[in-house]
Amino acid sequence: MSIGIIHPGAMGSSLGAALSAGGHTPHWASDGRSQATRTRAAGDGLVDVGTLRALTNTCDIIISVCPPAEAVNVAESVAALSFTGMYLDANAVSPATARTIAGRVESAGATFVDGGIIGPPARHAGLTVLYLSGEAARCNAIASRFEGSPLATHLVGAEPGAASAVKMAFAAWTKGTSALLLAVRALAEAEGVTEGLDHAWSVLTPELIDRFPATVRGTAPKAWRFAGEMREIASTFDHAGLPGGFHEAAAEIYEALSDLRDYPDATEADVIQRLTEPGP
Ligand SMILES: NC(=O)c1ccc[n+]([C@@H]2O[C@H](COP(=O)([O-])OP(=O)(O)OC[C@H]3O[C@@H](n4cnc5c(N)ncnc54)[C@H](OP(=O)(O)O)[C@@H]3O)[C@@H](O)[C@H]2O)c1
Helix, strand or coil, X not given: CCEEEECCCHHHHHHHHHHHXXXXXXXXXXXXXXHHHHHHHHHCCCEECCXXXXXXXXXXXXXXXXXXXXHHHHHHHHHHCCCCCEEEECCCCCHHHHHHHHHHHHHCCCEEEEEEEECCXXXXXXXXXXXXXXXXXXXXXXXXXXXXXXXXXXXXXXXXXXXXXXXXXXXXXXXXXXXXXXXXHHHHHHXXXXXXXXXXXXXXXXXXXXXXXXXXXXXXXXXXXXXXHHHHHHHHXXXXXXXXXXXXXXXXXXXXXXXXXXXXXXXHHHHHHHHHXXXX
């Protein structure tokens, strides 16, 4: 079976590298993608077939790894090409969005598998897990391709949506608390009490002193993508009868930082300024 990756971003390209290392040939479609994605995909040994149409004709399995806010659009583009193979959505989306995607691709004749990836890009064993759910995940067609690679797989349920729910619950804490920390620091700045907050942190929660700059570095360049993920998490909480407001607010925090996309040198001052000054 040939496997296609839509698209080889930081995570998708690492999945391609993991497949290559296991003797499989990952494919992708460069049409419309940036030079950064082209360079990354070439470096990881993904074979460029040019267009999405060529990818759906070439591959039996397609893995969607894209900005979460685009996951439904990407699935619709694949369904529009009458793809009838196996479609894995591995994006950070809510269980409800995963089921919407299932409906789109299944109506075209594809088999849907729900997935969620937790951990950094899969370059080293033991850090990154692809959670899988749904009946189709049990046949092992996807998990077997990653055996022995840096990407571990773990089945979590028979229902599509379960793997996405694991991802939502995990990221609700990691990215949610990061957004809260940025907001807390911005509040202290707005009130002119940053020195006082630093003092209180040093006495009672010294771990936050290092965590704040690390959070700025880890979130600012990716904040544009995190906003969509926070909205998916908020909707997951709402559907479960829990307050979604925490993560709606986190989405606002990340949205305010969205122009720092791919700006690895963003400073603490850049972040605080965007959070404390009203937008245009
Ligand atoms: N990175 C991580 O550590 C990590 C960890 C766990 C899960 N994930 C999940 O993996 C997925 C992708 O993350 P990533 O880190 O690989 O993102 P990324 O590095 O930002 O890459 C995103 C890829 O999607 C493409 N893309 C951009 N805009 C698009 C659009 N409008 N429609 C379709 N594709 C578009 C990009 O192409 P261009 O270059 O042309 O813009 C790029 O190839 C997300 O669902 C994320 O939650 C990532």
